[in-house]
Structure formats: C-alpha cells, structure tokens
Amino acid sequence: MAHIKAVVGEAGRKLGLRTAQRPDIAYGVKDGYLVQVASGTADGGACAVEIVRYVDASRDAAVRSAVAESPAVSKGIIKSRDIQIGDGLAIHRRRRRLFRSVDAQRVGSDVEALLASVKRACPPPPASCRLCGNTSASEPMLLNDVVDRVCPGCIERLRHDVRRASQQYDDLPLNLPLAVMAAAVTAAVAALAWAGIAVATNRMFWAVAIGSGALIGYCTTRVVGRGGIAVQGVTGVFTVISVLLGQALFLGWQVHKHAQARSLKVDWKVFTAYIPSLLWADTGSTLFALGGGLLGAYYAVKRAAKPKLEVRVETTESARLPTSPSRP
Ligand SMILES: [Zn+2]
Numbered sequence: 001m002a003h004i005k006a007v008v009g010e011a012g013r014k015l016g017l018r019t020a021q022r023p024d025i026a027y028g029v030k031d032g033y034l035v036q037v038a039s040g041t042a043d044g045g046a047c048a049v050e051i052v053r054y055v056d057a058s059r060d061a062a063v064r065s066a067v068a069e070s071p072a073v074s075k076g077i078i079k080s081r082d083i084q085i086g087d088g089l090a091i092h093r094r095r096r097r098l099f100r101s102v103d104a105q106r107v108g109s110d111v112e113a114l115l116a117s118v119k120r121a122c123p124p125p126p127a128s129c130r131l132c133g134n135t136s137a138s139e140p141m142l143l144n145d146v147v148d149r150v151c152p153g154c155i156e157r158l159r160h161d162v163r164r165a166s167q168q169y170d171d172l173p174l175n176l177p178l179a180v181m182a183a184a185v186t187a188a189v190a191a192l193a194w195a196g197i198a199v200a201t202n203r204m205f206w207a208v209a210i211g212s213g214a215l216i217g218y219c220t221t222r223v224v225g226r227g228g229i230a231v232q233g234v235t236g237v238f239t240v241i242s243v244l245l246g247q248a249l250f251l252g253w254q255v256h257k258h259a260q261a262r263s264l265k266v267d268w269k270v271f272t273a274y275i276p277s278l279l280w281a282d283t284g285s286t287l288f289a290l291g292g293g294l295l296g297a298y299y300a301v302k303r304a305a306k307p308k309l310e311v312r313v314e315t316t317e318s319a320r321l322p323t324s325p326s327r328p
Contacts, residue, residue, distance in 0.1 A: 003046075003101055004024070004046045004096075004102060005024040005039055007039075007048060007101070007102050007103065007104045007107060008023075008024050008025070008037050008039050008048055008104075008107070009024075009026065010104035011026070011037050011048070011104040011108045011111070012026020012027075012028075012037050013026070014105075014108045015028075015030060015035065015108055016028065016030065017030075017035060017036070017037065018316070020142055020145075020314055022145070024038055024039035025037075025039075025142065025145060026038070027140055027147040028140055028147075029127075029140055030111075031115065031119065031124065032124025032125070032127075033052050033054055033115060033118060033124050033125070034052070034053035034054075034055075034125070034140050034147040034149065035051065035052055035053075035111060035147065036049075036050075036051040036053075036146065036147040037049070037051070037107055037111060038051070038145070040093065042082065042093040042095045045095060045096060046096060046102075047093045047094055047096065047102065048093070048094040048102050048107045048110075049091060049092075049093055049094075050091070050092045050094060050107060050111045050114060051089060051090070051091050051146065051147060052090045052111070052114050052115050053088060053090075053125070053146075053147055053148065054088055054089075054090065054118050054122040054124070055088040055125035055130050056088055056122055056123075056125065057086070057087050059088075059121055059122035060086050060088070062121035062122060063085055063090055063121040064085045065121070066117040066118065066121035067083060067085065067090060067114065067117040067118075069117075070113060070116065070117040071113075072110070072113035072114075072117075077113070078092060078110060078113060078114075082094070082095065088125075088130075089146075090114055090118055092110055092114055094106060094107055094110055125149075127149065128149065128151075129149055129153075129154055130148060130149050130150055131150055131151070131154040131157075132151060132153065132154055134151040134153065134154075136151050137149045137150055137151035137152075137154075139315065139316045140316065141313060141316060142312075142313070142314040143155075143158075143311070143312070143313055144310070144311065144312050145312065150313075155311065155313055158311045159311045162309045162310060162311050165309055169226070169306055169307070169309075170228075172225075172226050174224065174226065174228065174230055174231070175224060176230060176234070178223060178224055179220055179223070179224045179230070179231055179234045180238075182219055182220045182224065183216055183219075183234050183235055183237075183238035184238060185219075186215055186216045186219040186220065186238070187216055187239070187241055187242035187245070188242070189215075190211075190212035190213075190215055190216060190246065191212075191242045191243075191245035191246035192246070192249070193208070193212065193246075194208055194209070194242070194246030194247075194249075194250070194289070195246045195249035195253065198246075198250040199250065199253050204285060204289060206288075206292050207292075208292070209243065209288070209289050209291070209292020209293050209295075209296065210292045210293070210295050210299075211296060212239070212242055212243065212292075212293050213242075213243075213292070213293040213294060213295065213296025213297035213298070213299075213300060214296035214297070214299055214300045215296075215300075216235055216238055216242060216296075216297060217235045217296070217297050217300020217301050218300050220234060220238075221235075221300070227301075227305050227306055227307075228306050231301075232301040232305065235297055235301050236294070236297055236301065239296070239297035240293065240294070242293065243286075243290050243292075243293035244279060244286070244289075244290075247279055247285065247286055248275045248278075248279065251278050251282070252268075252271065255271060
C-alpha cells in the first residue's frame with residue numbers, strides 16, 4: 001500500500017492536482033472538471049482509483065457510451081469491468097498486474113483518457129455547489145473523500161440528514177426474542193454440523209469453527225433485519241453455546257463408540273452431568289473450537305454493527321499544499 005500512495009502522489013503532481021490531508025488522495029480541477037486520484041482496493045488488491053466528476057447525472061448514459069467507444073477501452077488498455085459510471089461520476093480502478101506495480105505514468109494517462117471521453121459527452125460543470133448551485137462553493141473539496149463542490153449550507157443540511165438517519169436506525173424496533181430464536185436455531189444446526197464433521201473425519205477443522213460463528217452472526221442479523229449491540233451480544237453468547245454443544249455431542253459419540261465396543265450401556269443422564277468436566281478435561285480441543293467460533297462470530301458481528309453514517313469534509317483551505325518542486 002505504501003507504494004500505491006507514492007504512485008498516487010506522483011500521478012497527482014503530474015496532473016497538477018493538490019495533495020489532500022490524506023497523502024493517498026490528490027484532487028483538483030482539470031479543464032473545468034473535478035478530478036481525483038486516490039489509493040483504493042479492487043477485489044482485495046491495492047489499486048489506484050481515478051475519478052472524473054462531471055456532476056450532471058442526466059449525462060450518465062452519454063458518458064458511459066463515450067467511455068465504451070474510447071480508444072483506451074477498444075485497445076483494451078482500460079477494461080470495462082474496472083469502470084463505474086453513475087450519478088455524475090466516472091470512476092476507473094487501475095489494478096496492479098501480477099508481480100507488477102501500478103506506475104504513475106499509467107495512472108496519469110488513464111485520467112487523461114477518462115477525461116477526454118467525458119468531455120465528448122458532457123460539458124464541464126459550473127463552478128458552484130453541486131446541490132444548490134450556490135457560487136460560494138467554487139473551490140473543489142473532498143466530501144467523504146470524493147472530490148466535489150458543496151457549499152457550507154448544504155454540508156450542514158447533509159450533516160443534519162445523517163444525524164436523523166442515525167437516530168432512525170437507533171429507533172428501529174428490535175425484536176429481541178426473534179434474534180434469540182434465530183441465534184438458537186442456527187447455533188443448534190452449527191453444533192450438529194461441527195459434531196458431524198468431527199465424527200466423520202475424527203478431526204476438528206478451524207475453518208468449520210469459524211464458519212459456525214459466521215453463520216450464527218449472519219443468520220441472526222438477516223432474520224432480525226438490523227445489527228447493533230444487542231444483536232452482537234446474542235450472537236456472541238450463542239456462538240459459545242453452539243461450540244460447546246458441538247463438542248459435547250462429539251464427546252457423546254466417542255463415549256457411545258467406546259461403550260458399544262465393550263457391549264456396555266451408557267447412562268446418558270450421568271454422562272450429561274459429566275459434560276462440563278469432560279469439556280474442561282479436554283481444554284485444548286474446547287479452546288480450539290471456541291477460538292474458531294468466536295473469530296467467526298467476530299467477523300459476522302462486525303457486519304452486524306450499526307452502519308457508519310457520516311459527512312466528512314476537507315476544503316482547500318485545510319488541505320496541505322504540494323511540496324514537490326516538479327509541480328508547474
Ligand atoms: Zn449548496
């Protein structure tokens with residue numbers, strides 16, 4: 001990632017953009033259009049994100065076909081799967097190729113190519129607030145890390161909307177009994193799966209333990225329809241129960257096999273009373289299963305968290321000036 005930041009900085013300087021407070025973002029105005037390069041990810045790999053904002057969303061279709069017909073796309077230099085156009089934004093992700101890095105020259109030409117296509121389909125946007133047209137917002141700025149022009153009044157309104165949306169999320173009714181039921185059913189299924197796989201292979205799999213926790217978290221959130229601390233708590237508790245139950249079932253099966261081989265009968269009532277001490281005695285396996293389950297639950301629960309709603313703004317005044325002498 002360190003490398004991609006340097007590439008973004010260099011490409012930004014070549015394009016005459018200013019570096020943001022985050023050094024992996026450069027933005028500015030080029031030929032009247034809002035332009036940005038930044039580091040990002042594509043399918044989990046680092047990439048350079050190249051953005052041209054033409055603002056007018058009614059030109060999306062025209063921009064889309066102009067980009068599709070551009071020489072860069074027809075020559076295969078820019079791949080259509082890496083392009084995303086909508087809502088007045090044209091975005092291209094320059095991925096690094098296997099064993100090769102993204103270079104600043106490439107990113108610079110990508111932006112030029114993207115800009116040339118946009119120019120053919122849409123005139124440059126007016127230097128005013130994208131939302132209300134107020135000309136006090138003539139300077140480019142970053143709104144949630146994307147280049148934009150929005151006036152202070154509209155930013156205040158956006159912040160207000162976000163606060164209200166956040167409050168509405170908190171006010172969503174939470175059906176806790178339903179969450180508990182969903183978690184309990186999934187926990188039982190996961191316990192049976194864990195024991196079943198352990199019986200079939202006589203081994204314990206880290207992936208299965210993680211999967212159990214993830215499944216419980218995922219299903220509970222889906223059934224309830226929202227996340228939040230209560231749902232996270234329920235998920236965590238039932239993951240622990242599921243893992244312990246799965247281990248107990250596996251131990252029960254082992255005892256059953258042992259008894260069968262000696263034509264003995266197992267007193268399951270007595271066995272049930274012994275389960276806690278048996279789990280305790282086999283601490284290694286229990287901890288192994290618990291660790292995997294909780295790791296899976298952690299990821300599922302993270303997804304069950306309340307979505308992050310925010311309005312982050314960086315204006316020109318707060319941006320750092322580029323320090324490189326190579327800038328014209
Ligand atoms: Zn405005």
